[in-house]
Amino acid sequence: MLHKNLIGGEWVEGVGVTRNINPSNTDDVVGEYAQADAAQVEAAIAEARAAFASWSATPVEARADMLDAIGNEILARKEELGRLLSREEGKPLADGIGEVVRAGRIFKFFAAECLRLAGETIPSTRPGIQVEITREPVGVVGLITPWNFPAAIPAWKMAPALAYGNTVVLKPAELCPGSAWAIVEICARNLPKGVVNLVMGKGSVVGEALASSPHLDALSFTGSVEVGRHLAEVCAKTMKKCQLEMGGKNPLVVLDDADLEVAVNCAIQGAFYQTGQRCTASSRLVVTEAIHDRFVSAMIEAMVKLVVDDALKPGTQIGPVVDQRQLDQDLMYIEIGKQEGARLACGGELLTRATPGFYLQPALFTDTTPEMRINREEIFGPVASVIRVKDYEEALAVANDTPYGLSSGICTRSLKYAQHFKRHAQAGLVMVNLPTAGVDYHVPFGGRKASSYGPREQGRYALEFYTTVKTAYVLPV
Numbered sequence: 001m002l003h004k005n006l007i008g009g010e011w012v013e014g015v016g017v018t019r020n021i022n023p024s025n026t027d028d029v030v031g032e033y034a035q036a037d038a039a040q041v042e043a044a045i046a047e048a049r050a051a052f053a054s055w056s057a058t059p060v061e062a063r064a065d066m067l068d069a070i071g072n073e074i075l076a077r078k079e080e081l082g083r084l085l086s087r088e089e090g091k092p093l094a095d096g097i098g099e100v101v102r103a104g105r106i107f108k109f110f111a112a113e114c115l116r117l118a119g120e121t122i123p124s125t126r127p128g129i130q131v132e133i134t135r136e137p138v139g140v141v142g143l144i145t146p147w148n149f150p151a152a153i154p155a156w157k158m159a160p161a162l163a164y165g166n167t168v169v170l171k172p173a174e175l176c177p178g179s180a181w182a183i184v185e186i187c188a189r190n191l192p193k194g195v196v197n198l199v200m201g202k203g204s205v206v207g208e209a210l211a212s213s214p215h216l217d218a219l220s221f222t223g224s225v226e227v228g229r230h231l232a233e234v235c236a237k238t239m240k241k242c243q244l245e246m247g248g249k250n251p252l253v254v255l256d257d258a259d260l261e262v263a264v265n266c267a268i269q270g271a272f273y274q275t276g277q278r279c280t281a282s283s284r285l286v287v288t289e290a291i292h293d294r295f296v297s298a299m300i301e302a303m304v305k306l307v308v309d310d311a312l313k314p315g316t317q318i319g320p321v322v323d324q325r326q327l328d329q330d331l332m333y334i335e336i337g338k339q340e341g342a343r344l345a346c347g348g349e350l351l352t353r354a355t356p357g358f359y360l361q362p363a364l365f366t367d368t369t370p371e372m373r374i375n376r377e378e379i380f381g382p383v384a385s386v387i388r389v390k391d392y393e394e395a396l397a398v399a400n401d402t403p404y405g406l407s408s409g410i411c412t413r414s415l416k417y418a419q420h421f422k423r424h425a426q427a428g429l430v431m432v433n434l435p436t437a438g439v440d441y442h443v444p445f446g447g448r449k450a451s452s453y454g455p456r457e458q459g460r461y462a463l464e465f466y467t468t469v470k471t472a473y474v475l476p477v
């Protein structure tokens with residue numbers, strides 16, 4: 001079956017077809033997905049525009065009920081959709097199901113938010129005048145999403161957009177369009193025509209057409225810094241509001257007084273779980289001198305026990321890399337690390353499993369310095385490096401010495417250092433004795449510096465992007 005694009009409530013073929021391949025078993029084709037072209041993107045925007053007047057005027061309770069129904073169906077189908085997600089992306093089944101549950105919960109959270117949209121009235125500085133501040137939807141919003149959270153990210157953009165009265169055109173990642181397609185199919189049965197539109201295909205064609213369209217009001221993007229920077233320029237040219245969530249090079253600081261077991265657990269989970277393919281992954285382990293050797297030995301002991309295998313196989317802790325291109329990038333950085341003089345203390349080998357897939361043993365470098373490319377550039381794979389530092393002050397400086405600023409973690413039993421780090425880590429997320437990756441769905445998410453641009457996503461803070469403020473002055477006569 002060909003999975004088609006959704007334009008104005010109609011399922012339409014595209015101009016080409018993408019094969020969605022299972023990275024745990026490249027003989028397994030998850031499905032065929034239509035590729036749209038620029039004309040179909042414009043048609044989808046026009047349909048979203050046509051649906052906007054009525055959707056934005058739909059009573060909030062009706063909107064809440066529809067979003068709640070979407071959330072309920074996603075939750076009811078968590079096993080099936082979780083399996084699809086793990087099959088197309090390669091994260092272990094429990095994580096696939098967990099992500100689908102997150103997507104369902106996000107719809108339910110924003111269903112309730114429909115009923116909470118409030119404004120303000122403020123006394124004017126001038127006698128007799130009333131000042132009223134209200135929030136209105138932005139209009140037609142374009143959503144461009146990456147492959148690594150193929151259900152959660154489309155959900156955390158679509159749900160708030162719809163809750164606050166916008167209509168959307170979604171362009172999911174070409175590599176893993178299946179989960180987004182399934183969620184859109186649920187939306188299509190629960191929402192009026194044209195409120196949600198789906199255009200699949202290449203970023204350079206479909207994404208570019210969406211971002212550059214003069215008929216789109218706002219763009220929310222998650223993906224790499226390189227594409228994000230380009231889209232910031234595209235949006236500036238057409239003067240549209242944009243929100244960009246991009247990469248990370250997240251540090252996990254381990255101080256001498258850390259609980260070793262907690263620290264190793266945070267590092268293993270943060271660096272290697274979900275194959276290190278998380279924007280919040282801990283790729284730099286910044287470790288103080290007195291605990292350094294014990295930490296490295298305990299890491300290696302834990303790493304050799306990690307089960308790397310087919311995402312759907314019971315007991316798998318780490319699935320495959322998502323595709324050949326990403327695997328080549330991971331292997332390239334492992335080679336770069338060696339050439340830069342870092343010591344490959346564990347892993348980094350290609351693995352053979354029962355089915356043909358992109359299996360890589362998680363890799364740990366030691367004896368690294370902050371200037372090395374493996375400590376500056378986002379690898380986006382199961383590769384982490386240890387940077388040895390003297391004390392907390394040096395650890396903080398190294399942690400912040402990066403163009404990125406998404407997540408930052410510290411393992412310590414010292415309240416003093418934990419408090420100082422919380423305040424001075426230059427990141428949008430700070431974790432104390434917890435992995436840098438793994439966040440709640442009802443609170444803001446986002447970073448600083450090159451990691452994020454524009455208003456925060458998720459939780460109630462999502463309304464900053466998906467609404468626009470109006471200030472009205474009234475003289476009652």
Ligand code: NAD
Pocket residue numbers: 144145146147148149171172173174201202203204206207208211222223224225227228230231245246247248278279280378380406451
């Ligand atoms: P990517 O930037 O290659 O692609 C992201 C999306 O943008 C895809 O849908 C792609 O088709 C589209 N795209 C590509 N070129 C485009 C163009 N010229 N115009 C418009 N759209 C275009 O990223 P990826 O490889 O899919 O995902 C991995 C990246 O995403 C990593 O850098 C990771 O850190 C980041 N990420 C960030 C967050 C976050 O919330 N900060 C979350 C997940 C992933």
